[in-house]
Amino acid sequence: MAEKITPREIDYSQWYIDIVLNAKLADYSPVKGSMVIRPRGYAIWEKIRDEFDRRFKETGHENAYFPLLIPMSFLKKEAEHVEGFAPELAVVTHGGGEELEEPYCIRPTSETIIWAMYRNWIQSWRDLPLLINQWANVMRWEKRTRLFLRTSEFLWQEGHTAHETEKEAREETLRILEIYRDVVERCLAVPVVAGMKSESEKFAGAVETYTIEAMMQDKKALQAGTSHFLGQNFARAFDVQFQNRQGQLDYVWATSWGVSTRLIGAVIMTHSDDKGLVLPPTLSPEDAVIIPIYRNDSKAAVIAYAKKLEADLKTAGFKVVLDIDDSSSPGWKFTEWELRGTPVRIEIGPRDIKSNQIVMVRRDTGEKLTALSTEAASKLKELHNLIQSSLFERAQSFREKNTEPISDLGGLIEFFGTETAGTEGAPGGFAEALWCGSAACEASIKEKTKATIRCLPLGKQDHIEGTCAICGDPAKYQAIFARNY
RNA sequence: CGGGACGUAGCCUAGGGGCUAAGGCGUCUGCUUUGGGAGCAGAAGAUCGGAGGUUCAAAUCCUCUCGUCCCGACCA
Numbered sequence: 419m420a421e422k423i424t425p426r427e428i429d430y431s432q433w434y435i436d437i438v439l440n441a442k443l444a445d446y447s448p449v450k451g452s453m454v455i456r457p458r459g460y461a462i463w464e465k466i467r468d469e470f471d472r473r474f475k476e477t478g479h480e481n482a483y484f485p486l487l488i489p490m491s492f493l494k495k496e497a498e499h500v501e502g503f504a505p506e507l508a509v510v511t512h513g514g515g516e517e518l519e520e521p522y523c524i525r526p527t528s529e530t531i532i533w534a535m536y537r538n539w540i541q542s543w544r545d546l547p548l549l550i551n552q553w554a555n556v557m558r559w560e561k562r563t564r565l566f567l568r569t570s571e572f573l574w575q576e577g578h579t580a581h582e583t584e585k586e587a588r589e590e591t592l593r594i595l596e597i598y599r600d601v602v603e604r605c606l607a608v609p610v611v612a613g614m615k616s617e618s619e620k621f622a623g624a625v626e627t628y629t630i631e632a633m634m635q636d637k638k639a640l641q642a643g644t645s646h647f648l649g650q651n652f653a654r655a656f657d658v659q660f661q662n663r664q665g666q667l668d669y670v671w672a673t674s675w676g677v678s679t680r681l682i683g684a685v686i687m688t689h690s691d692d693k694g695l696v697l698p699p700t701l702s703p704e705d706a707v708i709i710p711i712y713r714n715d716s717k718a719a720v721i722a723y724a725k726k727l728e729a730d731l732k733t734a735g736f737k738v739v740l741d742i743d744d745s746s747s748p749g750w751k752f753t754e755w756e757l758r759g760t761p762v763r764i765e766i767g768p769r770d771i772k773s774n775q776i777v778m779v780r781r782d783t784g785e786k787l788t789a790l791s792t793e794a795a796s797k798l799k800e801l802h803n804l805i806q807s808s809l810f811e812r813a814q815s816f817r818e819k820n821t822e823p824i825s826d827l828g829g830l831i832e833f834f835g836t837e838t839a840g841t842e843g844a845p846g847g848f849a850e851a852l853w854c855g856s857a858a859c860e861a862s863i864k865e866k867t868k869a870t871i872r873c874l875p876l877g878k879q880d881h882i883e884g885t886c887a888i889c890g891d892p893a894k895y896q897a898i899f900a901r902n903y
Numbered sequence: 904c905g906g907g908a909c910g911u912a913g914c915c916u917a918g919g920g921g922c923u924a925a926g927g928c929g930u931c932u933g934c935u936u937u938g939g940g941a942g943c944a945g946a947a948g949a950u951c952g953g954a955g956g957u958u959c960a961a962a963u964c965c966u967c968u969c970g971u972c973c974c975g976a977c978c979a
């Protein structure tokens with residue numbers, strides 16, 4: 419039997435692709451650089467989406483929808499913004515069989531069209547804050563694509579808020595970052611480092627960009643979400659002024675923030691193993707799969723017992739699948755559901771009926787346990803909690819094991835080595851080092867090690883003492899360096 | 904966008920000018936099986952990624968093109 423999944427040690431990239439394709443999360447499409455998100459992948463996205471949506475609404479945000487097409491002239495109003503996105507734009511030049519007077523671009527992000535509308539909607543401080551989110555697709559013409567991690571078209575949410583004061587806008591930026599951190603860690607079980615981006619890594623048009631960064635199993639960093647403090651840049655570009663409480667005209671303060679289907683890639687690369695996908699119970703389309711094991715003489719009894727269990731668990735609120743397909747063997751089913759990432763497998767055979775029990779198997783550890791069938795629901799709940807926390811803890815301890823404080827250039831070069839792929843034995847990880855703040859040092863270390871500053875972690879920027887690990891000048895920041903996706 | 908590798912049935916691979924393109928896996932039908940990818944019998948499934956060219960003859964040689972992966976550059 420041919421192995422479906424390339425082991426991580428042999429080829430990490432191929433392993434990732436094998437999982438996405440074989441677990442039927444997504445497929446390549448006839449359109450270059452674009453993928454099809456298949457039902458199983460989309461179900462995971464829906465769970466992620468619903469959790470964020472709930473949290474946004476709890477904090478006063480409303481959903482809306484803005485057009486896919488953006489007049490090119492809008493994009494040009496914010497100089498840095500257009501400069502940042504120009505190379506990745508898809509442009510529509512024809513419509514209705516005729517060349518358009520002004521071309522449209524397909525939104526790479528919606529700041530410009532949203533602020534063109536905000537101009538009409540905001541007159542007074544009483545109109546603020548304006549807290550709008552949209553769930554949408556965006557397009558950035560990518561030269562090198564990877565399923566979920568980077569495709570030309572992707573799904574995301576983008577929040578766009580307008581505020582009276584700088585302080586409020588800054589608070590909003592960090593409030594959202596905290597929601598991102600909390601949902602990604604608790605729901606996706608992916609530990610992240612929250613921090614600020616350096617000048618060269620920040621969003622085009624932002625004053626400051628904040629990020630949550632996760633470490634994948636190959637020790638590379640993945641940006642899992644960003645929240646931007648836009649200052650008054652877009653308000654000035656689109657002339658969005660309001661009358662403040664003192665009766666004076668002022669430009670409004672802005673934020674924008676987003677997470678995308680890339681998060682699915684983060685989940686896959688954080689938890690999965692060489693047998694296939696591993697999903698945290700919160701994201702799995704099904705809570706458990708029941709696999710009956712029988713001979714002809716025991717078939718009827720086993721099926722009846724399994725159906726009873728299925729009904730009990732459904733009544734208890736679980737989504738369970740009874741895999742009753744007669745044409746494949748139990749062993750086949752075990753492997754297949756492991757590949758798909760279902761968190762718990764329940765095996766039921768003639769022996770279990772006799773003792774009125776069930777066998778439960780954890781996807782993450784492979785650990786088997788037996789339980790009385792009457793306690794199936796409570797045991798399943800317990801296992802889910804255990805798997806959820808154990809996935810997070812395992813990922814967190816992996817990150818900690820591969821994070822090192824480093825004080826000088828030689829140390830950084832040694833830490834990152836020359837290898838770029840692999841998992842266990844390969845060098846790399848997160849290097850915690852002091853940085854003077856200069857772009858020249860960033861460029862220099864990138865050239866030498868391919869590592870970049872992923873973020874300046876929040877809460878670690880006070881009382882910086884020491885020298886920049888790269889140039890030796892007095893340091894201003896504590897930074898995390900890593901290779902990244 | 905540069906360098907490399909690869910496109911032959913749903914998947915993996917053989918064939919590198921010459922008869923009807925070969926095999927394994929999967930799929931379908933039937934029987935038999937079922938506690939970690941089961942067995943037997945039968946069947947279906949390929950304009951060899953696409954276009955053009957060379958040739959009596961092209962999956963095979965040449966040119967172009969599309970796509971995927973890897974390594975760079977660029978970027979979420």
